[in-house]
Amino acid sequence: AQRVTQPEKLLSVFKGAPVELKCNYSYSGSPELFWYVQYSRQRLQLLLRHISRESIKGFTADLNKGETSFHLKKPFAQEEDSAMYYCALLPVSNTGKLIFGQGTTLQVKP
Amino acid sequence: GAGVSQSPSNKVTEKGKDVELRCDPISGHTALYWYRQRLGQGLEFLIYFQGNSAPDKSGLPSDRFSAERTGESVSTLTIQRTQQEDSAVYLCASSLGGAPRGFFGQGTRLTVV
Numbered sequence: 001a002q003r004v005t006q007p008e009k010l011l012s013v014f015k016g017a018p019v020e021l022k023c024n025y026s027y028s029g030s031p032e033l034f035w036y037v038q039y040s041r042q043r044l045q046l047l048l049r050h051i052s053r054e055s056i057k058g059f060t061a062d063l064n065k066g067e068t069s070f071h072l073k074k075p076f077a078q079e080e081d082s083a084m085y086y087c088a089l090l091p092v093s094n095t096g097k098l099i100f101g102q103g104t105t106l107q108v109k110p
Numbered sequence: 111g112a113g114v115s116q117s118p119s120n121k122v123t124e125k126g127k128d129v130e131l132r133c134d135p136i137s138g139h140t141a142l143y144w145y146r147q148r149l150g151q152g153l154e155f156l157i158y159f160q161g162n163s164a165p166d167k168s169g170l171p172s173d174r175f176s177a178e179r180t181g182e183s184v185s186t187l188t189i190q191r192t193q194q195e196d197s198a199v200y201l202c203a204s205s206l207g208g209a210p211r212g213f214f215g216q217g218t219r220l221t222v223v
Contacts, residue, residue, distance in 0.1 A: 004152075043113075044153075044201065044214040086152065097166065098143075102152040 002027050004089050006101035013077050014109050021072040021104050023061075023087030032090040033063055033070040034098070039083045047072075047085070057081070077108045112136075116202050116215035123192055123222055131187040131218045135204030139213070142185050143205075144177060147217075148198040156200075159185065160207065192222045 003026040013019055025031065035047040048056045050063040050070060061072045070087060087101040115134040123129050135142050144156040155169035159179040170176070174192075179185040189196055202215040 006152075043216045044203075088153075097155045097158060097169065098145075098153075099155070100145075100153040102150075 002089065002091055002099050004087050004099050004101035006085075006087055006104045008104045009102070010105045010107065012107040012109065015079055016076050019072075019074045019077045019081070019106065019108075021085050021087075021106065023070045023072065023101060025068050025070065025087075025089050027068075027089060027091060029091065030065075033061070034088040034090065035059070035061055035070075035072050036086040036088060036100075037083050038086070044086070077106075079108045079110055082106055082108045114202055114204050114213050114215035116200075116218050118218060119216065120219045121221070123220070125194060125222055126191055128188065128190045129192055129220065131189075131200050131220070133185045133187070133202030133204075133215060135183070135185070135202070136213055138182070139204035139206055140182050141205045141207050142179055143203045144185070144187050145201045145203070146171075146198045147201060148195075153201065156187070189220075192220075194222050196220060197222045 005024045007022050033050040036044050037047045038044045048054055048061060059072055059074045061070050063070050084103050084105050086103045089099045114136055117132045121129055140161045142159045145153040146156055147153050157170055157177045158166040174190045177185060177187045197220055199217040199219050201217045204213050
């Protein structure tokens with residue numbers, strides 16, 4: 001079965017602390033993985049995708065096929081990072097059906 | 111317009127009534143997607159339109175749900191005989207093709223009372 005699991009509903013850290021938002025997936029092939037973010041009262045937007053191997057707003061995510069994980073990391077959290085984060089999987093065989101995790105709320109305290 | 115636009119922003123309806131939700135995609139985007147987000151849950155795929163191809167309706171939860179899209183323009187998601195479990199935020203996204211990489215609407219919050 002194709003599934004994305006974000007084990008933490010809420011992650012609370014202090015400003016300046018490192019952040020790791022966990023994402024594990026279940027898929028037999030080679031999927032494309034994404035992280036989306038939704039700030040308060042804003043629309044959902046793409047943060048980054050694994051094929052780009054980019055760093056956006058200081059966040060990075062590495063696809064670990066052995067562990068089937070795609071954790072989102074940032075070395076020093078900022079208050080403006082507080083938001084809802086969703087990990088999503090796009091099965092290669094289907095270009096339309098993103099499979100989302102349940103989301104993790106990141107709360108960065110001053 | 112500059113982005114994906116959805117209307118209405120909020121809709122309260124009585125159980126058993128039909129509702130129509132509208133999505134205006136970004137001009138030129140051939141792909142359009144509908145997702146649903148129920149309270150405390152992740153986004154659920156509903157339906158995907160790509161150009162003139164037959165839509166992928168595999169995510170529609172029941173035959174009370176249907177969606178149409180005329181060409182590469184507006185899409186309408188219709189829910190007939192609404193039930194309380196239909197209460198959710200319905201999100202639309204569009205793209206040039208493939209995954210909805212960045213262009214989501216603001217959503218329609220549907221409340222069935």
